[in-house]
Amino acid sequence: MVQGIDAVFWIIDLQHTGRVYVSPVYSRIWGRRSDELYISPNAWVEAIHPEDRDGVVAAIPKQVKGEYDEEYRIVRPDGEIRWIRDRAFPIPNAQGEVYRIAGIAEDITDRKIAQAQLQATNEELIRATRLKDEFLANMSHELRTPLNAILGMTEGLQEEIFGPLNDRQLKALQTVERSASHLLELINDILDVAKIESGQVELDCSPTAIAPLCQSSISFIKQQALKKRIQLSVDLPLNLPDIVLDERRIRQVLINLLNNAVKFTPEWGRIVLKVSTIPPSESGRETYSLRFSVIDTGIGISPKNLKKLFQPFMQIDSALNRQYQGTGLGLALTKRIVELHGGQVGLTSEEGVGSCFMIDLPYEAGQTIPEQPPANLGGQANDLEIKSPGESSPLLLLAEDNEANISTISSYLTAKGYRIELAKNGQEAINQAVALSPDLILMDVQMPGMDGLEAMKRMREMPELATTPIIALTALAMDSDRDRCLQAGADEYLSKPVRLKQLTLTIQQLLTPPAYGRGIGGEISMLNQ
Structure with missing residues (x-):
């Protein structure tokens, strides 16, 4: 033997x-x-x-x-x-x-050779992933930095910071802003797809009230619908169950579906956001599911094009669709985000009649939350009175090396009544902060020499700067960047392009007791406004 x-x-x-x-x-x-x-x-x-x-x-x-x-x-x-x-x-x-x-x-020589080859392959994959992550971070920064100047300057011009405008100039600026905002949406979608495909997206799940989630999603597309005279409605049952989900990501899903519905629904059409509970006997699952349905009276989709919809960078071939720009990433993102939640996406459609996009999210039955009144969704930050800065005006230290961003931010904040001092790298920011004792510091993260993260860490080690409010302004927009900024000592993190109204509001919050403190609002991005 x-x-x-x-x-x-x-x-x-x-x-x-x-x-x-x-x-x-x-x-x-x-x-x-x-x-x-x-x-x-x-x-x-x-x-x-x-x-x-x-x-x-x-x-x-x-x-x-x-x-x-x-x-x-x-x-x-x-x-x-x-x-x-x-x-x-x-x-x-x-x-x-x-x-x-x-x-x-x-x-075991053959096995050892195979293990060595596998290890070498894994190391190469890790290296490739790292290089891709670095590329995505760099691409995000390089694209967002000029967009920050474009959107910021456009916002300042529309508020007539630099002088009065006539109607033709205002319309032209609105076109510039829409185009830049659309470009930012495409950048965000591409980065999101790349992160999801590489398994880098981690959900931040918590019990979420469904009614405010739906109302806030509808509010996002309300203006576009009004322009096309589209009727919007929300159909919500009473006593909706409490669902554990990533509220920001699911709102992103609903907005994607609602945006598409508005885009492909002709004037005087109708769009309904409906929520219903699906028992295990109907869903084929062991648990209950909550179904979000976006129903429209749009152009519909032919059977041969249904399978294309959820593929990245895929656009269906229809005459109406050619009127619109886009990467075809919205539905691909929707499908992946829903699947990360353990759910599934469904669709029914008929050409010339309309479509119904459905997402089913599993949940444990039995727990409910009381009905809550709809959130105040239409509120915008009130325009601030434009005034000239005086000796008693708050002193802000702006640490930024990009000349376009310096011009945009400093011009706007000066018009809002703040005094501005500049620093173009981390070490200069520390020196200026010690010498001037500013009321608040606006810190860019990527700067030559000492970067903003290191500068914030060193500032927090100095007794005279330990409690000075710091807002991190950065074109880095990966999920971990917010945590890195807050850990380094920032009170707030705003990803570029930054809405200047929102920046001004955040400055006011940090300078006005009792809101003075660390981590008031977390990340505020342009798309959340």
């Missing part, structure tokens, strides 16, 4: 310190005669690779305890190196004393 095994089977006698048996396979694997071990039992040790020999010899006493399981290399007479896995099993006599050791030594 042992002669048929492609491994060396061996037995030694502890009382006579000699070999009882060595299978002939030894000659094939070791490249040496097996009968040499009957003459010199430890001859096999001489063939062990010099780098592995001491470790194997030190492990030999484990054989009696049944703990010997070693991997090592041997050098054959022809110079070839082979990998061996050697195991030993003690054999007791009738009195329970170990008098023999049996073992089996396998040639």
Whole structure:
């Protein structure tokens, strides 16, 4: 039997310190005669690779305890190196004393080569992932930085910070703003798809009230619907269950579906956002599901195009669709976000009649939340009175190296009555902050020399700057960037492009008690406004 095994089977006698048996396979694997071990039992040790020999010899006493399981290399007479896995099993006599050791030594060279190749492949994949992450972060920064200047300057011009405008100029600026905002949406979608595909998105789930979620999603597309005279409605049952989900991501899903509904629904059409509970008997799941349905009276989708919809960068081929720009990422993102929640996406449609997009999210039945009144969704920050800064005006230190952003932000905030001092790198920001004792610091993260993260850390170590409010303004927009900024000492994190009205409101909150403090609102991005 042992002669048929492609491994060396061996037995030694502890009382006579000699070999009882060595299978002939030894000659094939070791490249040496097996009968040499009957003459010199430890001859096999001489063939062990010099780098592995001491470790194997030190492990030999484990054989009696049944703990010997070693991997090592041997050098054959022809110079070839082979990998061996050697195991030993003690054999007791009738009195329970170990008098023999049996073992089996396998040639595992092929397995080791495969493991090495797999490890090399994994290391290359890790390297590729790291390079892709760096590329995404750099791309995000490089694209958002000029967009910040474009949107910020446009916002300031529309508020007539730089002088009065006529109607033609105002319309032109509105076109610039819409185009820049659309470009930002495309950038965000591309980054989101890349992060989801690489498994980098982690959901921030918590119990969420459904009615405010639906109302806020409808509010986002209300103006577009009004322009096309589209009737909007929300159909919500009473006592909706409490659902544990990532509210920001599911709002993103609903807005994507509602945006599409508005885009492809002709004037005087109708769009309904309906929520219903689906029992296990209907859903085919073991748990209940909550179904969000976006129903429209739009152009509909042909059966042959249904399968294309949820593929990234795919646009259906219809005459109406060609009137609109886009990457075709919205529904791909929707599908992936819903699947991350353990849910599924469905669709029914008829050309010329309309479509119904459905997302089903599983939940545990039995827990409900009281009905809440709809949130105040239409409120915008009131326009601030434009005034010239005086000696008593708050002093802001702006740490920023991009000239366009410096011009945009400083011009706007000066018009709002703040005094502005500049720093163009982290070390200069620290020096200026110590010398000037500003009321608040606006800190860009990516700057030459010392970056903003390091500058904030050092500021927080200085007693005179330990409590000075800091707002991190950065074009970095990955999920971990907010945490990095807050851990470094920022009170707030605003990702570029920053709405200047929102920046002004955040400054007011941090400078006005009792709102003064760390982490008032978290990340505020342009798309949330």
